[in-house]
Amino acid sequence: MNNNQKIVLQASRxxxxxxxxLFHASSMSFNYYQYDFLGIRSIGRSGGVDFFFLLTGFLLxxxxxxxxxxxxxxxxxLTNRLIRIYPFYWLITLSVLPVYFFVPSFGYGYETHxxxxxxxxxxxxxxxxxxxxxxxxxxxxxxxYLAFSLLLSLKKKPAYIFxxxxxxxxxxxxxxxxxxxxxxxxxxxxxxxxxDVNLEFMAGCLLAKWVExxxxxxxxxxxxxxALGFLLLWINxxxxxxxFHNYLLYVIPAIFVLLGASSVPEQLxxxxxxxxLSKLGDASYTILLTHIIFSSIxxxxxxxxxxxxxxxxxxxxxxxxIVVVPLCYITYRLVEKPLVTGLKIAIKFNPxxxxxxxx
Numbered sequence: 001m002n003n004n005q006k007i008v009l010q011a012s013r014x015x016x017x018x019x020x021x022l023f024h025a026s027s028m029s030f031n032y033y034q035y036d037f038l039g040i041r042s043i044g045r046s047g048g049v050d051f052f053f054l055l056t057g058f059l060l061x062x063x064x065x066x067x068x069x070x071x072x073x074x075x076x077x078l079t080n081r082l083i084r085i086y087p088f089y090w091l092i093t094l095s096v097l098p099v100y101f102f103v104p105s106f107g108y109g110y111e112t113h114x115x116x117x118x119x120x121x122x123x124x125x126x127x128x129x130x131x132x133x134x135x136x137x138x139x140x141x142x143x144x145y146l147a148f149s150l151l152l153s154l155k156k157k158p159a160y161i162f163x164x165x166x167x168x169x170x171x172x173x174x175x176x177x178x179x180x181x182x183x184x185x186x187x188x189x190x191x192x193x194x195x196d197v198n199l200e201f202m203a204g205c206l207l208a209k210w211v212e213x214x215x216x217x218x219x220x221x222x223x224x225x226x227a228l229g230f231l232l233l234w235i236n237x238x239x240x241x242x243x244f245h246n247y248l249l250y251v252i253p254a255i256f257v258l259l260g261a262s263s264v265p266e267q268l269x270x271x272x273x274x275x276x277l278s279k280l281g282d283a284s285y286t287i288l289l290t291h292i293i294f295s296s297i298x299x300x301x302x303x304x305x306x307x308x309x310x311x312x313x314x315x316x317x318x319x320x321x322i323v324v325v326p327l328c329y330i331t332y333r334l335v336e337k338p339l340v341t342g343l344k345i346a347i348k349f350n351p352x353x354x355x356x357x358x359x
Contacts (some may be wrong), residue, residue, distance in 0.1 A: 001062065002266035007278045008223075009261045011242075013055060014280030016326075019048035019230075024134070024292055025321050032299050035313035042236040047230055047250035049137050050200055052284075054254045056141065057204025058262075060148055065208060069156030081145040083343050084285070085123070085138060088336045093120060093132045094290045095350040097343035099132070127191040134292050143193070144201045156232045163259075167202055170194045174248075196248060203251050209256055223261030229253025280325070281334035290331055294324045 023046035026037035036042065064077065100111035110116050110133045120130035125139045147166065151159045172180045173194040182191045215220060230253045236242055264270075280287065298320045302308060306314045 001262065002264075004264045004266050004268055004270060005262055006275060007270060008264050009059070009258070010255055010281030011274045011277035012261055012281070013052070013284045014277035014282075016048040016051040016055075017280060017284040019046040019051075021287060021295075021324065021328075022046070022321065025192075025295055025317060025324075028292075028295055028299055029313065029317050032303055033308055033313050035317070037307075037314070037317040039238065043234045045237075045247050045250075047233065047247070047254070049288075050247055050250040051254045051257070052137070052288075053140065053200035054146065054204040054207070054251060055258065057201035058208045058258055059204075060144075061205035061208035062211070064148070064152060065205070065212075069154060069159035070152065071155055072152050074152040075213065077152060078145060078149040079347070080344075081149075081341060082142070082293045085141060085145075085342055087339055087343055088285070089123070089132070089135060089138060089289060090121060091285065091335070091339070092293070093130075093135075096293060097131055121132070125189070127188065135289060137288075139192070140195070140197050140201075144198070150151045150267070165323065166194075168196050168199070170196070171201070174199060199248060200251055203255070204258075207255055211262045216259060217263070219260040219263040219265075222256050222263070224260075226256030226260065227254040229256060280329065283329045283336075286332035286336045286352075287325075287328040290328050291324055293318055294327045298323060 022038065023040055023043070026039075026041040029035050029037040030041045040046070097111070097117070104112065108128065110128050116126065116128075117131060119126050120132065120135075123130070123135070123139045123142050129136045130139075151163060154162065163312040169180075169184070173184050173191070174196045175181070186195055230250070233249055233253065302316050302320070311319075
């Protein structure tokens with residue numbers, strides 16, 4: 001993978017993080033003002049997190065796929081992945097947890113329960129979500145990283161048997177195969193282990209396998225088709241032209257984007273805006289975990305100051321988004337990045353040379 005391809009992939013991650021931010025900004029604006037910012041609250045799901053799932057499977061297989069079934073020591077790989085997830089997540093969770101004790105009305109009521117707090121810190125799946133609600137997706141990342149580390153540490157035959165069983169049961173659950181799917185649904189943790197979400201990780205792995213031997217000179221067309229696909233899904237979800245709205249449909253445009261991004265030639269001069277989006281891609285994990293906190297604070301301040309009455313709802317929402325993005329990036333540079341780097345140095349662990357992945 002050449003440097004341009006890495007930059008464009010990071011830029012796509014940055015764009016996905018912005019999708020998530022805009023969707024939540026619209027939802028919060030509707031809660032505070034009954035104003036649907038950009039009309040996107042009703043699309044149901046932005047597809048940004050689904051893109052992260054697919055991209056994670058793509059990058060992990062691209063980096064480690066040839067090591068599956070080699071009985072390698074998976075501890076460095078797993079340590080690298082978990083360091084990127086847990087420490088910063090714990091820090092953010094600890095910063096918001098006291099708020100739910102002092103002002104319970106800010107939450108849903110379960111945030112102060114002991115079991116919820118313990119499971120949240122461990123990122124165990126919960127029916128009502130963790131203390132930091134936006135972190136629900138992290139449980140799936142942890143599951144996938146653990147499963148992938150098992151594939152790396154096993155011999156080839158057991159590794160492929162395990163992968164085949166996991167994929168088969170997940171497909172059976174997704175396709176609602178009689179009896180088997182019903183049995184899985186009866187058990188919460190089985191439903192999590194064989195959730196439809198895992199198909200997005202698996203699709204990313206399969207795509208990486210395909211890209212190993214296939215490149216496409218029409219990379220701009222592929223990326224454009226992917227962007228158009230996201231737009232069409234948003235429009236369909238909003239206006240319900242067709243009754244089928246499964247979030248797995250986001251896999252289709254995501255595949256086009258990744259196919260295009262992984263085919264960008266090295267000699268191409270990338271536009272400045274792609275470089276900027278790439279920097280946001282570096283900070284995508286921080287954006288994912290902190291944007292609601294910053295947005296909520298600014299929204300509450302705008303309500304208290306009656307800004308919307310003087311400036312209008314659209315101006316207030318645009319202003320909040322414009323302020324939240326650099327706040328998230330500053331948090332990444334001053335907190336997340338030094339924290340992760342310091343921890344890796346502290347445990348004398350040499351980070352993999354692999355592409356950065358969402359954690």
